[in-house]
Amino acid sequence: MNVMSTSPSTLFLIALLWCIILSFTPHHSISISTSAADTMFAGQSLTANQTLVSKGDKFELGFFTPGNSQKYYIGIWFKQIAAVQKKKTIVWVANRNKPITNNDSSSSEFKLLENGHIVLLIMSSKIPIWSTADSSDPSRTMDDSSVKAVLGDDGNLVILSSTNGKALWESFDHPTHVLLPGARFGYNNLTKKSMKMTSWRNSEDPADGIYSVKLESDKSFNVIWNGSQKFYNSGVWNGRFYSNIPEMELGQGLMSSFQFTSYDNGSFDFKYILLNKSSPFYNFMDSTGQHKGVIWSPDIQDWIVIWSKPMFHCQVYGACGAFGVCRENNIPSICQCLSGFEQRFPKDWDLLDYSSGCVRRTSLQCGNEDSFLKMPNMGLPQISSQSTNILAVDNAKKCELVCLQNCSCSAYAYNTNSSSSGGSIRCLIWYGNLLNIEQLVGDKGNNLYIRLAASQDHLGSRMKPSRIWIIVGVVLSGTIIFSGTTFLFLRKQGIRRLARTPKQGDSCIFLTAFRYKDLRLATKNFSDKLGSGGFGSVYKGILPNLTTIAVKRLEDVSQDQKQFRSEVSTIGLIQHVNLVRLRGFCSEGRKKMLVYDFMPNGSLDKYLNHQNDSRTLNWQQRYQIATGVARGLAYLHEECRDCIIHCDIKPENVLLDADFSPRIADFGLAKLLDREFSRVMTSMRGTVGYLAPEWTSGVAITAKADVYSYGMMMFEIISGRRNQKQSKNGKVWFFPTWATRKVISEGQPVVSILDNNLEGNADIEELSKAFRVACWCVQEDETLRPSMCQVVQILEGLLEVNPPPILSYLQAMVDNEETANFFSE
Ligand SMILES: *[C@@H]1O[C@H](CO)[C@@H](O)[C@H](O)[C@H]1NC(C)=O
Ligand SMILES: *[C@@H]1O[C@H](CO)[C@@H](O)[C@H](O)[C@H]1NC(C)=O
Ligand SMILES: *[C@@H]1O[C@H](CO)[C@@H](O)[C@H](O)[C@H]1NC(C)=O
Ligand SMILES: *[C@@H]1O[C@H](CO)[C@@H](O)[C@H](O)[C@H]1NC(C)=O
Ligand SMILES: *[C@@H]1O[C@H](CO)[C@@H](O)[C@H](O)[C@H]1NC(C)=O
Ligand SMILES: *[C@@H]1O[C@H](CO)[C@@H](O)[C@H](O)[C@H]1NC(C)=O
Ligand SMILES: *[C@@H]1O[C@H](CO)[C@@H](O)[C@H](O)[C@H]1NC(C)=O
Ligand SMILES: *[C@@H]1O[C@H](CO)[C@@H](O)[C@H](O)[C@H]1NC(C)=O
Numbered sequence: 001m002n003v004m005s006t007s008p009s010t011l012f013l014i015a016l017l018w019c020i021i022l023s024f025t026p027h028h029s030i031s032i033s034t035s036a037a038d039t040m041f042a043g044q045s046l047t048a049n050q051t052l053v054s055k056g057d058k059f060e061l062g063f064f065t066p067g068n069s070q071k072y073y074i075g076i077w078f079k080q081i082a083a084v085q086k087k088k089t090i091v092w093v094a095n096r097n098k099p100i101t102n103n104d105s106s107s108s109e110f111k112l113l114e115n116g117h118i119v120l121l122i123m124s125s126k127i128p129i130w131s132t133a134d135s136s137d138p139s140r141t142m143d144d145s146s147v148k149a150v151l152g153d154d155g156n157l158v159i160l161s162s163t164n165g166k167a168l169w170e171s172f173d174h175p176t177h178v179l180l181p182g183a184r185f186g187y188n189n190l191t192k193k194s195m196k197m198t199s200w201r202n203s204e205d206p207a208d209g210i211y212s213v214k215l216e217s218d219k220s221f222n223v224i225w226n227g228s229q230k231f232y233n234s235g236v237w238n239g240r241f242y243s244n245i246p247e248m249e250l251g252q253g254l255m256s257s258f259q260f261t262s263y264d265n266g267s268f269d270f271k272y273i274l275l276n277k278s279s280p281f282y283n284f285m286d287s288t289g290q291h292k293g294v295i296w297s298p299d300i301q302d303w304i305v306i307w308s309k310p311m312f313h314c315q316v317y318g319a320c321g322a323f324g325v326c327r328e329n330n331i332p333s334i335c336q337c338l339s340g341f342e343q344r345f346p347k348d349w350d351l352l353d354y355s356s357g358c359v360r361r362t363s364l365q366c367g368n369e370d371s372f373l374k375m376p377n378m379g380l381p382q383i384s385s386q387s388t389n390i391l392a393v394d395n396a397k398k399c400e401l402v403c404l405q406n407c408s409c410s411a412y413a414y415n416t417n418s419s420s421s422g423g424s425i426r427c428l429i430w431y432g433n434l435l436n437i438e439q440l441v442g443d444k445g446n447n448l449y450i451r452l453a454a455s456q457d458h459l460g461s462r463m464k465p466s467r468i469w470i471i472v473g474v475v476l477s478g479t480i481i482f483s484g485t486t487f488l489f490l491r492k493q494g495i496r497r498l499a500r501t502p503k504q505g506d507s508c509i510f511l512t513a514f515r516y517k518d519l520r521l522a523t524k525n526f527s528d529k530l531g532s533g534g535f536g537s538v539y540k541g542i543l544p545n546l547t548t549i550a551v552k553r554l555e556d557v558s559q560d561q562k563q564f565r566s567e568v569s570t571i572g573l574i575q576h577v578n579l580v581r582l583r584g585f586c587s588e589g590r591k592k593m594l595v596y597d598f599m600p601n602g603s604l605d606k607y608l609n610h611q612n613d614s615r616t617l618n619w620q621q622r623y624q625i626a627t628g629v630a631r632g633l634a635y636l637h638e639e640c641r642d643c644i645i646h647c648d649i650k651p652e653n654v655l656l657d658a659d660f661s662p663r664i665a666d667f668g669l670a671k672l673l674d675r676e677f678s679r680v681m682t683s684m685r686g687t688v689g690y691l692a693p694e695w696t697s698g699v700a701i702t703a704k705a706d707v708y709s710y711g712m713m714m715f716e717i718i719s720g721r722r723n724q725k726q727s728k729n730g731k732v733w734f735f736p737t738w739a740t741r742k743v744i745s746e747g748q749p750v751v752s753i754l755d756n757n758l759e760g761n762a763d764i765e766e767l768s769k770a771f772r773v774a775c776w777c778v779q780e781d782e783t784l785r786p787s788m789c790q791v792v793q794i795l796e797g798l799l800e801v802n803p804p805p806i807l808s809y810l811q812a813m814v815d816n817e818e819t820a821n822f823f824s825e
Contacts, residue, residue, distance in 0.1 A: 036060075040149045045111035046074075053079060056153040058280075063105065064088055067204035071099035074110050074120055074130075075206075076155055076171065078280055081296070089303070091155055091178040091282060092171050095120055095130040096206040116147045116159055116168045132159065132169045155180045176206070178284040181274045187215040189266030197285040202353035210318070210355045211289045219260070219268060223291050223309060223316075231317035232291070232310045237270075245309070287353060289316030304521075305544035314438050317382075321357020322433035323410075325378075338437070339373055340452040357433070362453040366407040372400060372449040379438030379445050380413055381430055389429040399427030403451060410434055411450050511572040512584030516591050523551050531603070533652065535669045540598060548598035549583060554669075557592040564592060571668040574644070578632030580655055580663040599663060601656035604713075608651055609721045616755070619762035621660050622717045626770055627795045628662040629654055633710060634788035636667055637703040644668055645701060649709035650690045651716060693780050704782035710791070711777020715739065718770055720755030740775055744806050769794060775804030 036053040046052065051062030060079035063072050073095055077088035100108050100122065107123045119128035146162035157171040172183040177197050179185055187194045194216070199209035215221050220242065223232035235243030237260055257275060262268040274281055280296040290310060294303040313319055313334050314326035320335035321344070327334055335349070337358035343349045344356040364370055382388075393399050396414040403409040406429075413428045437448070520526065522541035530538045536555040542548055557564065568585045571594075575581065586593040604625065607617050617625070629649075636644040646653075646667050653665045692708035694701060715723055715736045723735045739753040750771050751760055773794055779785050786794070793799035 038151050040112050042112055042114045042116075042147045045109040047109050048106050052149075052151040052157075054151045054153045054155070058153045059091075059151060059155040061151050061157060063100075063108075063110075064090065066090070066200075066206060069099075069204045070102045072102070072105045072108070073099055073206055076151070076157065081280070090206070091180055091284075092157070093176045093206045096176055096200075097208060098129045099207075100129065112147065112149045112159070114147065116161065118149060118159065118169075135169075135174050154182045156183065178282050180282050181272055184269040184271050185215065186269030187217065187219075187267060189217070189268075192217065197291075199285040199287040199289070201355075202287055202348060202351035204351060209285075209287050209353075211285055211287065211316075213285050213291050215268075215270070219262075223285075223289070225289065225317040229317050231289075232315075234309070245307070288313055289319055306546065308545060311545065318355060318357075318435050320354045320437070322435060323358040323360075323437075324354055325437045325439050327439040338375070338434075338450055340450065360453070364407065364451065364453050367404075369454040370404060370451050371454050372403075372412075373452050375448045375450060377440045377445040378413075378448040379436075379440050380428065380448060381411065381434040382436040383428070387431050387433075389431070391427045391429065393427045396427075399429070400449065402427065403429050403449075406431070408432055409451060411448055413446050413448050511569060511582065512595070514584050514586040514593070514595055516586050516588045516593075519551050519586050519593055519595070522549065526551075526553065531652065533648070533666060535666065541595075548600075550580075550596045550598045552594045552596065554592040554594065557590070561587055567668075568594070574636070574668060576632055576635045577661070578628045578663055579635070579667060580665045596665070597663075599655035600658050601660060603652050603665075604654040604656060604662065604717075605651035607656075608716050616720065616757040617660065619758055619767070623763070623766050623770065623795070625654065625656070625660065625662040626714055626717055627792065629664060629710065629713070630788055630791045630795055632662070632664040632667075633706055634792050636664075637706065637788050643703060645703050646706050646709075647701070648690075649706050649713060651713055654713070692782070694782060702782065703788070704785050707777050707785045707788060707791070708782070710788070711774045711785070712736065714770055714774035714777065718755070718767065718774065719753055720757055736774070736778055739771075740804070740806055743771065744775075744804065766795075769797075769801060772801045772804055776801065779805075 036051055038052055038055050040046070040052060046062060048063055051060050053060050057079055059076055060082065061076045062074070064075050064077065065072055073093050075088070075090045075094065076092040077090045082088040094110070100120075104122045104124075108121060108129075109123060110118065110120050112118050117131055117133045119132075120130040121128050147159065147168070148162060149157060149159045151157050154172075158167050159169040160166070161168055172180070173195070175183060175185070175195060175197050177199055179197060185195050185197075194214040196212045196214040198212040200206045201209045210226050212224050212227070213221055214224060219237045221234045222230040224230050234245055237243075239260070241258070258270070258272045260268065260270050281294070283291065283293040286292050286308075290308045290313065292308045293306050295306050296303055310316060312328055314328045320326045323338050323341045324335045325338055327336070333349075333352075335354040337343055340361055341358035342361050344359045348354070348356050383390075389402075391399070391402060393402065399412050399414040403412040408431045409429055410432060411430045411434055415426070434450075438445075519541065522543055523539040524541075526537075526539045528540040530540050530550060532538065536553045539551045539553065540548065541551050564587050565585075568582070568587075572582050580599065581597045582594060583597060584595040586595070607615050633646065633649070636646060644667060646664065648666055649664070655663045655665050657663060690709040690712045692701075692705040694705060712723055719735055719739065721735065725733055725735075742748045742752060743750050750768050751762065751764065753771070754760065754762055754767060773786070773791055777785050777791070790799060794801045
């Protein structure tokens, strides 16, 4: 049972990207290589196209070439996934750092020797390229002609002595980039060494990459950059989960059981067992610098990232290499070079390997002639004792001078806040390579001054986008979720990560362009419908990082791609705490979709007209919702650059977040879809009760139409019932008319129209204000209606509101007695 005697063997890994693209049917695949065996005996070998296949047909071992690479490697992959695909999901690589060239591929063999070691040989040469003796007891000199190597259904290649059945070597003890279920991940207290997983360099090169995962003596694990720089820590093991990964406990119930074993000698190991073995699963060190867990989903026929540490790609140390700037969610690539710099190895960048970073276009003169380029809103580069100097100088010029005087100074920042110095003025100077620069959103962050050669033409050297489009769906959005734990961790590191709340005026780059394919996967082929409205249906979806989204499939979009994108980016700029946030969009041919934050508590209509007490909102919640919606509308009407009339305010379009805070949905769509208002109206059949009279009178529609709809909704919020009902004789009755008569004409207390479910529990002053606002909002004469700004002021108590007049135009439609009976049923 020796897990610990591992040397830091670093073999290699599978490219995440290929995994994503795979699609296969585990249940229906047919094994072609029926003759392939799972066992290799002493003296036997595999050559070019021979493979070992595990008994249950799950894993296969043999030669492979990753991507477009011309190099050959020995690896283990998921057989059934690869069977229908040209790409293999590699889980282990023997010779990751010593590939076989194309010329030698036909003359190489993977051979089990009689001494119990496997070697990878080129026949013309006697010296093996790779051997199990490199990573285990090299002094083992048994002579056992009955030794054998078996590939198990767990993906483990084991060399067994047939004299005593003992395992002499296991591939599980020498993981490359992947940890399969059942494999041990251990720490050896004698050698003080941990097993480790090391990323591939990129999707086509399995050689040791710059990121690895290792266990520490305190039982936590770290994600590490370039062998020593730790940038993500799992927290301590508490017996059930790592303190920074509470979702492990969730995973425990869902798919795997975690086992942590400590031995008396101080060594320990960790493994996980899948509870349901029918879905392939593995975790691995991705070349993005994120340790990820992926599961095969038979439903959507793809690998899904179920967790990722760190969560955000920009939280990865050195994510964009030296002088690279990270922008989370940027398209086409999260990394770009600073102005004045260019990609060091564009070929690597094309493969999403940014570790080589950027180099200066023009080298520094190293004198006072150098200039500085100001970059606003930056998360500052890594501050470290070797590469950063913090000075207390009292003006920016002095700070700049200090930098100019030392040739290795590459940037400075001035007047940044420091918690330790209590916000006192200071100057930060960086020497050498700048790592971990992040472009922040909004007016967050600091000004960073980058040193450039005087001859540098700043404008001519705009950031050059990477030539490859990032796979948005999984890789990129796999980094979106905000992780509180990493937030705290990074805060400690002095790197500023700020909440992403773009403000009006930001550019639209923070919207994600989703691929149709990814949204189809996320929504399980649009199977979970949340509702449908005038513009199309809305489906629930789950991104690979477990963020829940709402995807709106737009119908009837006639606009071309460019127009659509420009309109969408306009909507993306409209951000308010009471508006549903647009996360991204998809535009592929006629397939047009908008992706929103998912609101866990659904829409307001579910809570109105509800007899079951459990769903009744209390008065405080109702008032908060009314005020929030008013704020959202006021923002649309008055604070946005162009006045936006919502045109379809109704309880169905007011969504409630986890705190029952309201968020208005569907704003901006009338414009986006370029529809005539009359068409909007046609599409709103069934919600006519909220439409202002001017919709039918042919008068131009203004923001006051939304005010009317808001007033109608306010009546429903107060009464907890629909405003209109059809009686048996086909007549339509309006609650607002009845209510105003009762309160205004008959002088009854306003509490008499309150939702019965509340049993009179309401702040009477607020109730009275809400009622008056509702009455004023639904006036036939739109000039009598207040603006949404005034509504907000009234509800907030900043403005008085007079008693409203009776709703005469509605009253004409009402037969008093019948109405009275109807509503008091
Ligand atoms: C520690 O103890 C365990 C269990 O007794 C054993 O399997 C393992 O080989 C030991 N490790 C070392 C390094 O001695
Ligand atoms: C084996 O691989 C070689 C190239 O390495 C190829 O030309 C040959 O057709 C393959 N044989 C079979 C039986 O697939
Ligand atoms: C591979 O073989 C070709 C032709 O035989 C030769 O030109 C080339 O140099 C060889 N490449 C290597 C890396 O040996
Ligand atoms: C990683 O560390 C080595 C020294 O251990 C250093 O030579 C190398 O430049 C580093 N790589 C990067 C990308 O900084
Ligand atoms: C781990 O090894 C150290 C010596 O290197 C020893 O002092 C310590 O007690 C060991 N831990 C345990 C739990 O045995
Ligand atoms: C295992 O997963 C498959 C598909 O994911 C499902 O059909 C099956 O019911 C699951 N089995 C158990 C025991 O949960
Ligand atoms: C420039 O700064 C570096 C890093 O602080 C330091 O090692 C070096 O001596 C400085 N050079 C000069 C000329 O001051
Ligand atoms: C600096 O600190 C002040 C108060 O300490 C704060 O108001 C301001 O927002 C901070 N500026 C930055 C850029 O963090």
